[in-house]
Amino acid sequence: SINKNDLNKMEMDGCDIVASKDGVIESIITREGTPVVKKGMKVKQGDTLISGSIYYYNDFDELLETRKICADGDVTARTMHSYKESFPMTYYEKEYTGKITKEYKLYLHDFSLPSFGKRITDSSVDKVTEIFPIKVGRNFYLPISLQVTAYMEYIPKPVTLTEKEAGKKAEEKVNYYLKQQKEKGREVKKKDFKIEIIDGECMIHGQLEFLESIVKIRNIP
Numbered sequence: 001s002i003n004k005n006d007l008n009k010m011e012m013d014g015c016d017i018v019a020s021k022d023g024v025i026e027s028i029i030t031r032e033g034t035p036v037v038k039k040g041m042k043v044k045q046g047d048t049l050i051s052g053s054i055y056y057y058n059d060f061d062e063l064l065e066t067r068k069i070c071a072d073g074d075v076t077a078r079t080m081h082s083y084k085e086s087f088p089m090t091y092y093e094k095e096y097t098g099k100i101t102k103e104y105k106l107y108l109h110d111f112s113l114p115s116f117g118k119r120i121t122d123s124s125v126d127k128v129t130e131i132f133p134i135k136v137g138r139n140f141y142l143p144i145s146l147q148v149t150a151y152m153e154y155i156p157k158p159v160t161l162t163e164k165e166a167g168k169k170a171e172e173k174v175n176y177y178l179k180q181q182k183e184k185g186r187e188v189k190k191k192d193f194k195i196e197i198i199d200g201e202c203m204i205h206g207q208l209e210f211l212e213s214i215v216k217i218r219n220i221p
Contacts, residue, residue, distance in 0.1 A: 013219055014068025017050040019043045020216035023077030033071030043214075049075045052220050068220055077214045078189060083206035085173055089161050090200060094126070094154040105147040107131075112147075120151040127151055166202040170195045174204065186210040 025041045033050040052071040056064045105115040134144040174193055190209040
């Protein structure tokens with residue numbers, strides 16, 4: 001984002017619209033400035049798309065005057081992106097044993113008293129902590145609170161995905177990624193994904209073509 005001071009300076013010095021990334025121009029709309037690219041042209045990151053320099057010539061094509069403005073417009077391009085992700089075929093699920101112990105601690109203002117109760121220390125546990133203000137009647141709260149921490153024991157159990165299950169999980173990950181790109185304003189034009197299982201890992205490889213804005217503002221030197 002551009003702050004107000006930077007924008008004011010750009011308007012005084014003039015600015016170009018340049019490419020924020022490599023791509024092939026799909027459309028260009030110029031509101032202020034001079035377009036220097038057209039549909040179908042390949043551009044590299046940093047190339048000028050709409051110039052903020054305005055040139056005035058006489059009838060003999062002699063340059064009379066140059067004026068700098070802040071270019072304004074919309075430029076969309078087809079851009080290529082690679083996608084790569086992996087996850088293990090074997091993971092661990094929690095199998096709870098039903099054993100739960102609780103630990104209690106009293107707080108007086110910002111001071112705490114020694115805790116009491118028991119905690120599980122030699123096993124895999126999930127810990128849940130709650131704080132309960134102490135009150136008299138319905139609305140009179142005392143400067144005392146009770147913290148209760150529950151320790152729930154579980155046993156890690158290994159689970160190995162089948163190829164079908166791994167494929168479904170991979171598809172979910174790809175769909176989530178595509179949803180994120182759509183929220184960023186990128187339209188998917190082409191996609192090609194490959195799923196492989198190698199050495200206990202599910203590998204996802206993809207090539208995508210997006211249609212997106214590549215506008216970036218840069219001060220005219």
